[in-house]
Amino acid sequence: MQILQILQEDGRRAYTDIAHQLGLSEGTIRSRITRLLQDGVFQFVIHPDPEKLGLHVQAIIGLTTKLGLQNSVAEELSKFPEVRFVGAFSGKHDLIIQACFHNNEELITFVNERLSQCEGILAADVSLELKQYKDSFSFVRDEDVAI
Amino acid sequence: MQILQILQEDGRRAYTDIAHQLGLSEGTIRSRITRLLQDGVFQFVIHPDPEKLGLHVQAIIGLTTKLGLQNSVAEELSKFPEVRFVGAFSGKHDLIIQACFHNNEELITFVNERLSQCEGILAADVSLELKQYKDSFSFVRDEDVAI
DNA sequence: TGGTTTTTTACGAAATTCGCAAAAATCTTT
């Protein structure tokens, strides 16, 4: 957990660095990280800033799907590169997705052409992001580390 | 863009590796990545699997806030470690957040004790995640790379 | 075109990672 916490802040911290910080050998850190990766506990990735990439429009879209087609719709939507999150939910909407676009034009096109062509979507409830406060994969909590 | 695309798949790929793949020198890759980091275009992070960390319950919660308190509520919620996403939106809900919990008990506690104690929240619309299809920071699209 | 700035390249030095075998620790079973 401490290793995850350190890598959360900087995914490129050297094994030797982490080892020094935690009072362990480089080999230990290396073998643990290798094991965590093999077990699929985490992955090394990058977190781009959408704004800096020209993706100025983000939206969360709640979808109502035709009974029985929820799964296929979800899998279809997961293929789109502009869609970064797809989940099935209890509550008002069967599916909730999150997507990024360069501009409003692109969002409208996505809703009107892509979504409408997707068999099984009955309704789409679009919420436009006005301001982002937090967006992270920081799952590791201090409480979990302390144990 | 090609560098980002490569690092999206493996945030730990060596500069020399990337350089070979793109037919450039190690120094070029290094200076470009250094510049991208300085400009805040992306960060090196890890993507943990919440399930593997025992976070079996995920939820998206739409919030209605008292006029004028939206901002302070959002900033307050951003401090919680269990909250991974906070955004202000147009549409039905003023704020939409995404959070992870070990179990339903923890979610209920969060809603009843944490949220209720947060001055300015008028209503909370909880959607429980039943299945996750996609969750990534893969903002870089092939279209953008090709340019 | 000539000069300026930016980017790329090259390369030795420093640091990191890798491979692996021995030591230590942990777990099992009796």
Place this chain on the structure above:
DNA sequence: AAAGATTTTTGCGAATTTCGTAAAAAACCA
């Protein structure tokens, strides 16, 4: 509690990568 088996940690030298930096190349701009 001991003996044996398994897992984890450690300690190296070797291979690889990164770093620092100065020169070359390219791009930019009057």
